[in-house]
Amino acid sequence: MSVRFILDGEIVDISDVDPTATLLDHLRYRMSRTGTKEGCAEGDCGACTVLVGELDADGTRVDWRAVNACILFLPMIHGKALLTVESLADGGALNPLQACMAANGSSQCGFCTPGFVMSLYGRAVGASGHDLPVEDVLAGNLCRCTGYGPILEAAATTGALTRDDAALAQQLRDLASGETVAGIYGDRRWFVPRTADALADLLAAHPDARMVAGATDVGLWVTKGLRVIDTLIFVGDIAELRTMAETDEGLTIGAGVRYAQAHAACARLHPDLGELVRRIGGLQVRNAATIGGNIANGSPIGDGPPALIALGATLTLRSHMGRRTMPLEDYFLDYGKQDRRSWEYVESVHIPRPAPDSIVHISKLSRRFDSDISAVCGAFRLDMADGVVTQARVAFGGMAATPRRAPLCEAALTGQPFTEETIAAAADALREDYAPLTDVRGTAAYRIDAAVGLLWRLWHGAQGEAVSVLEAQLG
């Protein structure tokens, strides 16, 4: 079958689709839409930012989200709408955002500019993440020339813009289908299932298939690793996996829920979890990457799992043979090795709501605050009763081959009064919990010292001291 999507009111129909061909290359070299730029081909610079639209759950409105076209495989846009920088030109006239940016020095070399235009246009028309501070909306757009000031000014002075997407919504409804889309390209094959059952059946039939949700990781296997993937199953369009349930007990997040969608609910569960989610990639990445994907790929530096483990999350896997649920920490067996059979997929993760008097602290340390991978990611949940730690859950990323709990530190805290002495003892214990590696993100010595520093940050924060440079004010 062909990949079909809607661009500027027209249906684009691409047959004979290489399933790992990127949208960016297709736009630039097959459609002569060269306004969208390649800066890095790995989803880190935002020069390729485009807006992807799809019908909301009611099937009435078009929800837009900014994504990186450089790591978006063509089948992933099937059935959706697309806006590129060229789409915004209304008979060559600049929209108010573009006019402001052109006049106020928002561009110097101009190469990153189309990406900024798209991110800010998305913000102006209510796309995913539009209610975030503008610096967050732009965390995935790198500019090397301007210092960002005029761009931020343009965002601040340009108000909301309106779009009439009624006709587009109808086009999307016409394009919609509940059937699995499949294609063959040479000796490779690809599938876009629409239901959880269809996914389970596909995995049973193709246990060697590579599942791809947002492609923010697998995308780089192709653009950088030049890997050839024989069978791909694109799981991003399964509505059942894209649901969340928020109850008094906790938060259940479907594996297909994107980080940007989960952000608010995570922040409601605990502000630190919200802050962690905010700092996972730029908005374009959070608009593509899924919680399930971040768990499923088992990265030792994945930022989600340490926090979820500390919070006591459980993971549910599903297959054509049924479901099984496990504590999240049990899923990570060893470096690159997870407790998932090839025909299983991650269905959901459940995060219990911390007790009101529990002390929860989650911190991510990286060279740069936004859009960076952590050197150390630490998370703590201390359940308290009468000033005594009744249960301690401590987990770290970046300290071992997998996201892992800190049993010695936990033992030093459990049953102890919440005092400076207890923290000091727990800090000593924490030094024994891990033997981290030295790599490009930090030395082993720094990782240990910083992990201990995070435990102390928890303590000082609990005493009401200012501990976050992000919250520090001038004066």
Add this chain to the structure above:
Amino acid sequence: MADRAPLWPAIDKPSHPHDSAHLHVIGLARYVDDGAEPADMLHLAFGQSEQAHARIAAMDLSAVRAAPGVVAVYTAADIPGANDVSPMAGDDRLLADGEVICVGQSVFLVAATSRDAARRAARLGRIDYEPLPALVTIEEARAAGSLIEPTQRMARGDAAAALATAPRRATGGFDMGGQDHFYLEGQVAIATPGEDGQMHILSSTQHPSEIQHLVAHMLHRPSADVTVEVRRMGGAFGGKETQAALFAAAAALVASKTGRPAKFRCDRDDDMAMTGKRHDFRVDYDVGFDDEGRILALSLRLASRCGVTVDLSPAINDRAMFHADNCYWLPDVEIVSERLKTHTVSATAFRGFGGPQGMLAIERIIDDVAARTGRDPLAVRIANLYGPDRDVTPYAMRVEDNIAPQMIARLRETARYDERQAAVEAFNARNNVLKKGIALTPVKFGISFTTTHLNQAGALVHVYADGSIQINHGGTEMGQGLYIKVAQVVADVFAVPVSTVRITATRTDKVPNTSATAASSGADLNGMAAFEAATTIRDRLAAFLARTHGCAAGDVRFTPDGVRFGDQCLSFATLCRKAHIGRISLSSTGYYATPGIVYDRESHKGRPFYYFAYGAAVSEVVVDTLTGEHRVLAVDILHDVGRSLNPAIDMGQIEGGFLQGQGWLTTEELVFDANGRLLTHSPATYKIPTASDRPRHFAIHLWDGDNVQPTINRSKAVGEPPFMLAISVFSALGRTIAATAPDKRALPPLNAPATPEAILRAIAGHRAA
């Protein structure tokens, strides 16, 4: 002119937006990779060295040749002329010849029908290496005595003797890292063969003439057969001064061999691994001073990792020496500069060109002197400034335009430095985990290429019979706003709207033998050359009017309302039409060479700079002493651009330059492993500032004085100097760390970049000192 639509949507000067801004925001500004690809175009990729230093024992490229889509594979033996893409020393190979000298070096060249096919095939080469000794670090190269060129010495007086008699003396040292340019548009070139051996090259380069000459030599053709064109770059920052040649030459080789157009668009990771970066430095010093913190003697050793070839390292390290005084009088001084050769990718030009490294060294020394005397660092800075009878640099140039004292005084007041310093101290007394710091540092940056002959430029101005104007000059547009500045200069000469001036791509067939657009000199040189060209035409028009209308040429005035003479007035377009019919040439070249500069590199004495550009910045930072995390809270800048050609463009350069400098000194860390492999070769691991790293309070003001030299419009260069204002961030971070043990009269052992890890280490070191 009102009767015809403008050529482009220009607004009134002087703060006209970037000439391409209306195209940038709509995605219609064309970069090299944006043109349609001819069906027969070939796409290129390099097979790269896996080793830092090795003899190539054998190379099996059969799998590369057999790979799908591959049309040709070339090695050094296939190059018809010189196997060289270096700017001066002749030591940069287009393709390795028998030996590899750094990881990522280009060894063979693949041409295929698609970029994907070329990249895949390039990974199939089998190279057998016989490893040779490899030097990776400054320490290793120093121990081995491995140098790019002899160690240079710039000195005045007797530093050793003055050190021996100084009341106080301190020794110290620190390391500062390099920096990747991270231009958003990677290296790219397209070569299209023409008739009779000619070659046209579209290249994203700051130096079209150099590429022209290198390609000509490589193809064994005269330079006249090669034309290089660049309309704009997607950022450069020095990284496309010499580094673009490799990709352009590769494209030209394939185009020449196959007769087909060839494009080399380099992948980001390959670009970062294969192309040069800012030099990293090791600084060691021995400084003598008095109780007031006045420096009496300085012995400074600057050692840089130059990488494996010469590239521009001699001039870059010279500039580090030139700026090791910054704004300060150093009575007895010795600056020794070691240029170390390592088996890493050759370091190259980057905004500031060694200046930032030299300047960071002296600012760090000042901070050390302040720490040891217990005096406020700003007081120590002021006590050491150049002034009357203490106004000669270590290279014997008199500082005639010194405005640093006045600028510092004004910024101190407007930024409320003293008040905020007190607030910072109060904050630090109240807080255990978070600490703050504030610093004011000045900048004095010498303007001119220190290689004197490079200070020349040409321009070509055409006035058409309808009064529209086309300009061309040797400068290239990398986003800095050079084109609009030069267009404004030309429009001013004729008193016409800038919208009647069409700015065209830089081409070696229009203006020959140009210098790189570098050293912040673009507007100074090309603006003046364009001014000369336009003035020549204006004078012809005036003479024509005088002859035909019986007035004096000197009475002809070009005004926004038209060309006035006596009581008559003609529109500019009408005059042009009449002049054309009157057989007056409406086209002229213009040429400019900077006057009055001379430099003797043997003695390191002379007047290498036409003038200095100044600036000062106050930065306030906060540090988390538990983790080393930090933020820049506030920045106040006062910067000197002379009489600005375009204040908005200049402000953009100042802000952008500052943030790039902040990145150099904070988040941007290059990590090489012990085998000389760059580990930070992508934006996933190499972190330039994002929007949230921009200080929330960021105030920039322009100094309101003219250039004392007769530059174009009395303006000053602005490209590089603001970069070094970010040294105030590093200085503030050092003071913040010092606040973790305020009783210690020592400078915290902080290296650059001040990553969280570097800061946490410095805190531990300071507490243990």
